[in-house]
Amino acid sequence: MSAGENRILFKNIDQPGYGRDIDSYMAAGGYETLKKAVGMKPEEICSEVMDSGIRGRGGAGFPAGMKWKFLDRKSGKPIYLVCNADESEPGTFKDRQIIYKDPHQLIEGMMISAYGTQTALAFIYIRGEMYEGARILEEAIEEARAKNFLGDNILGSGYSCDLIVHRGAGAYICGEETGLIESIEGKRPYPRIKPPYFPAVLGLYMCPTIVNNVETLCHVKHVIERGGKEYAKIGKPGNTGTRIWSVSGHVQKPGYYEIECGAMTYGELINDLCGGLRPGRKLKAIIPGGSSSKVLRADERFTGKLKDGTEFDWGVGDIPLDFDSPMAAGTMSGSGAVIVMDDSTDIVGALANINAFYAHESCGQCTPCREGSLWLKKVTARMIAGEAREEDADLLKSIADQIEGRTICAHGEATAWPVQSFILKFRDEFIEYARKQAAERKAKNAQPAAVA
Amino acid sequence: MSEKGQTDKVTVNIDGKDVDVPTGITMIEAAEIAxxxxxxxxxxxxxxxxxxxxxxxxxxxxxxRDRATGEPVMDDDGKQKIGWMPKPAIACNSKVSPGLHIKTDTDLVKDCRNGIMEFLLVNHPLDCPICDQAGECRLQEFATDYGRGFSRFIEEKNVKPKRTVLGPRVILDDERCILCSRCIRFMDEVADDPVLGFTERGSYSTLTCFPGKNLDSNYSLNTVDICPVGALTSRDFRFKMRVWFLKSVKSICTESSAGANTEVWQREGKIYRITPRRNDAVNDTWMTDSGRALYKQVEAENRLVQPKVNGGSASATEAVSAASKILKESDKIAVVASTHSSVEEQHFLSKLVRGKKAKVHAVAHLGEEDGLLLSADRTPNTRGAFITGLISELPSADLSALGSQIDAGEVDTVLAVHEDLAAVGLSDEQIDKVKLIQIATVSTPSAEKAAVLIPSLTVFERSGSFVNQQFRLQKFHAVVPGPAGLLSDLQVFASLAALTAGGVSESVRLKDAWDSLSSEIEELQGLQFRTIPDEGLAVPPGNFANIPFPEKKSLKFDSREFVREAMGVSEAS
Structure with missing residues (x-):
């Protein structure tokens, strides 16, 4: 653990001698909180989670307690709990650490959440590529079942709930909660239209369903362990607890860092925890919360007022690591994936890479995202292939504008935001890119033809 | 297929105007009303x-409304403020509610449509000159109405399969497909034969049949109708005729007693296709594939066009007068009536039957019900035959009763309407024993034996009405003229009734039929042909309701309600 980190979820991960088996976990105090939880009333669990103020760690940052409160309990239908372990946002590699290195923490968090919401059946929807992770989880589930931490009559409480690992087939869109639900149902993961298909009312098999991220469900364990109000003291009001940041790109020490919300800034994360940039390099841009979040330019300044009224005047490095501050800076903390780009970065190439990803992962259900994402990809692919035009910058922006806010799910925004922000912040570089290519072509054509 | 009853109204505001619309409809339907x-x-x-x-x-x-108190929030003019959604919303999904405001003509809405049109066209082949949908294509229409008018797309278009044979009657051009999923939903929700789906993803998504499956449902051509572009085309119709040359006439499908409402499309006396006509009380917007093929009877190879008397050619009028002579001379007449005949034709035929005290037989044409639009009774007008008094018992399985009457010498003259006597139970000897007056559209061995052969018109060449299995009176209109010189059944029956009664043959029109129908038939009182609405009219079934008709399943279904129910979605949610 590096100085400045506050490891709660990752307390045991990477510790010498700590294995992913149930003995290691229990030796470190594992499943004690589940024992505590089944002695409480389910509604007490829910209110502790509400008190904790914990926000979803999957990307949207929606308060988990509120999500649970929306559950339709009048319908009489069974309630399902689904753990979203489809971690696929480029740059994000936090959930897989838990799954691979501390699976019992997730299981304990899930069973507490299941008990609290009185779930009939719980699922872990795991990304198809994480084959090993699925195997590890299944092993861990059997270990936990042998000790009656899940299954029938959990710890003699009278409450029964089973846990099923469901592997995806390798599609980013399965991380969208309604797409994920369709996928579990065995269909194409076309996200559902909301309204009316809010998972809390019409979710899996048209029953009330909670879909939470791996990290979020693990936090539930610590919320119950400490008590919601006590947990809320970690971090800042409205931005409680710790967050795991996945840092990649041009830093000396890329990796995952668990930091108390608001305790550090992006600058401190990059320069202190990650050892700064490579020697002789200058920061060019940061993608602050997964590839779909809007890019920040190294020399940008952000001013304005926060929700609580305090005024801010930040450089990129000054933005606090929490939920609200990146949002105030016009972007988002998303999945906590920080992608650092130094001055060696070809910004058009970077966008071409991102565009290729979102075009490949568009499910194809609704028109703007389906056609727009591939068009964006084709434009940037042409640009880096040497056929850039000056007007491409504005064309890209216009295509993105025609996608944003007009799609069934947030994949539209995920596709549009990088393009909009790249063009907004690096427009000159896109135009220069085209001019340079034009000049090169001209020079090439001007050369006398080689003698045969 | 349920008729919408009178529902409560809500007031919504569309582009600044308050409009009263029924509750429960969507914004798109409300806008249409406005x-x-x-x-x-x-x-x-x-x-x-x-x-x-x-x-x-x-x-x-x-x-x-104020979040805390729930009180309405008012503006300076004392009107309730409208909270506009930050993003545009799809009008097809949201139900109307009191006070709902919709704007359909703002810059944002125009920009949305403009953008969607551009997106839909970037990978579209733009091959309208060789596309069958051209002229009735939503892509063309909306590109004209809401599109940009030029393309900013200079990249290469996607390449997809161009001529996938999905089934015996439908062919697919995947490059034209805009992936709207109407066909997939239709096959799943209405035809109950889910064989279509998408493979691949994103812009490379491709419509196809599931492995080992075929789009061979008897409803497959409905997917062609509802395809908003030229992706799904009818193998029968494609490349035959530009749709803007076609004129359509309202008709009724004669395939079964379901009586699907249709439009028959013709140019210069030739029929090119039949499509369903929306009638929420009968067939919604669907019809069978087999019903669409019926127009081929107009140009059937064995179509009869030459009236004959004793084997020799005659004019239609001569044939009718020869027939009337035969009928006049006999008092042992049997009429083999047809439930393919229209109400009007049956009416005049029953006059003839009453005048000559003829015995009436009818043959049932039954088949398996498919639970949708193909009913057990494969004729369109059995109920009409009861209402007009032509028959009083259900048609029998065959003509063995008539055979016995012939054998017993009780019948020496038979007027056969649209039945091939040999095919429905009479032996050659029995046919030979009687004087046969045959009315038919196609040639059969027994028709060739007739003393008088009167070729007849198909449903596409005459007008009239049928009563379907719901006791719904529905009218059909002549689409193309019949073969030259032929008389309609209506005229033939009217002339025979008049001549055998000692009167003179006069030219009759549908109006003449209805003048007497509406005065003589209680169920049809006060009606005229022209007052029957295009969507038909429910006739009180009266005592006929107790007849054990062969149809076991009713025509009532509403796919959307069914889907909601299956998903457990209540109206309230």
């Missing part, structure tokens, strides 16, 4: 909501 077109591709009134084309994006707002 006379505002909301363009759409994936939305279909008879299918579940998919919301994928995004063409129907509108601005939507609700009257504001």
């Amino acid at each position: 006379g505002k077109e909301v363009p759409h591709y994936c939305y279909h009134p008879k299918l579940s909501i998919s919301g994928n084309c995004r063409m129907c994006l509108v601005e939507m707002g609700m009257p504001m």
Whole structure:
């Protein structure tokens, strides 16, 4: 653990001698909180989670307690709990650490959440590529079942709930909660239209369903362990607890860092925890919360007022690591994936890479995202292939504008935001890119033809 | 297929005007009532909501209420403030509610449509000159109405399969497909034969049949009708005729007693296709594939066009007068009536029957019910035959009763209407024993033996009405003229009735039939042909309701209600 980190979820991960088996976990105090939880009333669990103020760690940052409160309990239908372990946002590699290195923490968090919401059946929807992770989880589930931490009559409480690992087939869109639900149902993961298909009312098999991220469900364990109000003291009001940041790109020490919300800034994360940039390099841009979040330019300044009224005047490095501050800076903390780009970065190439990803992962259900994402990809692919035009910058922006806010799910925004922000912040570089290519072509054509 | 009853109304505001609309409808339907077109591709009134084309994006707002108190928030003019949604909303998905505000003509809405049109066309082949859909293509129409007019797309278009044979009657051009999923939903929700789906993803998504499956349902051509573009085309119709040359005439499918409402499309006396005509009380917007093929009887190879008397050619009038002579001379007449005949034809035939005290026989043509639009009774007008008094018992399985009467010498003259006597139970000896007057559209061995042969017109060449299995009186109109010189059954029966009664043959029109129908038949009182609405009219079944008709399944279904129920979605949610 590096100085400045506050490891709660990752307390045991990477510790010498700590294995992913149930003995290691229990030796470190594992499943004690589940024992505590089944002695409480389910509604007490829910209110502790509400008190904790914990926000979803999957990307949207929606308060988990509120999500649970929306559950339709009048319908009489069974309630399902689904753990979203489809971690696929480029740059994000936090959930897989838990799954691979501390699976019992997730299981304990899930069973507490299941008990609290009185779930009939719980699922872990795991990304198809994480084959090993699925195997590890299944092993861990059997270990936990042998000790009656899940299954029938959990710890003699009278409450029964089973846990099923469901592997995806390798599609980013399965991380969208309604797409994920369709996928579990065995269909194409076309996200559902909301309204009316809010998972809390019409979710899996048209029953009330909670879909939470791996990290979020693990936090539930610590919320119950400490008590919601006590947990809320970690971090800042409205931005409680710790967050795991996945840092990649041009830093000396890329990796995952668990930091108390608001305790550090992006600058401190990059320069202190990650050892700064490579020697002789200058920061060019940061993608602050997964590839779909809007890019920040190294020399940008952000001013304005926060929700609580305090005024801010930040450089990129000054933005606090929490939920609200990146949002105030016009972007988002998303999945906590920080992608650092130094001055060696070809910004058009970077966008071409991102565009290729979102075009490949568009499910194809609704028109703007389906056609727009591939068009964006084709434009940037042409640009880096040497056929850039000056007007491409504005064309890209216009295509993105025609996608944003007009799609069934947030994949539209995920596709549009990088393009909009790249063009907004690096427009000159896109135009220069085209001019340079034009000049090169001209020079090439001007050369006398080689003698045969 | 349920008739919408009178429902409660709500007031919504569309582009600044308050409009009263029925509760429970969607914004897109409300806008239609208000006379505002909301363009759409994936939305279909008879299918579940998919919301994928995004063409129907509108601005939507609700009257504001204070979150804490629930009190309405008022503006300076004392009107309730409208909280406009930050993003445009699809009009096909949201139900109307009191005070709902919709804007369909703002810059944002126009920009949305413009953007969607551009997106739909970037990978579209733009091959309208060789596309069968041209002229009735939503892509063409909306590109003209809402498109940019030029393309900013200079990249290479996607390449997809161009001529996938999905089934015996439908062919697919995947490059034209805009992935609206109407066909997939139709096959799943209405035809109950889910064989279509998408493979691949993103812009490379491709419509196809599931492995080992075929689009061979008897409803497969409905997917062609509802395809908003030229992706799915009818193998029978494609490349035959430009649709703008075609004129359509309202008709009724004669395939069964379901009586699907149809449009028959012709040019210069030749029929090219039959499509369903929406009637929510009968067939929604669907019809069978087999019903669409019926127009081929017009140009059937064995079509009869030459009237004959004793084997020699005659004019139609001569044939009728020869027939009337035969009928006049006999008092042992049997009429083999047809439930293919229209109400009007049956009416005049029953006059003849009553005048000559003829015995009446009819043969049932039954088949398996498919639970949708193919009913057990494979004739269109059995109920009409009861109402006009032509028959009083259900048609029998065959003509063995008539055979016995012939054998017993009780019958020496038979007027056969649209039945091939040999095919329905009479032996050659029995046919030879009687004087046969045959009315038919196609040649058969027994027709060739007739003393008088009167070729007849198909349903596409005459007008009239049928009573379907719901006791719904529905009218059909002549689409093309019949073969030269032939008389309609209506004229033939009217002349025979008049001549055998000692009168003179006069030219009759449908109006003449209805003048006497509406005065003589209680169920049809006060009706005239022209007053029957295009969507038909329910006739009180009266005592006929107790007849054990062969149809076991009713025509009532509403796919969308069915889907909602299956998903456990209540109206309230």
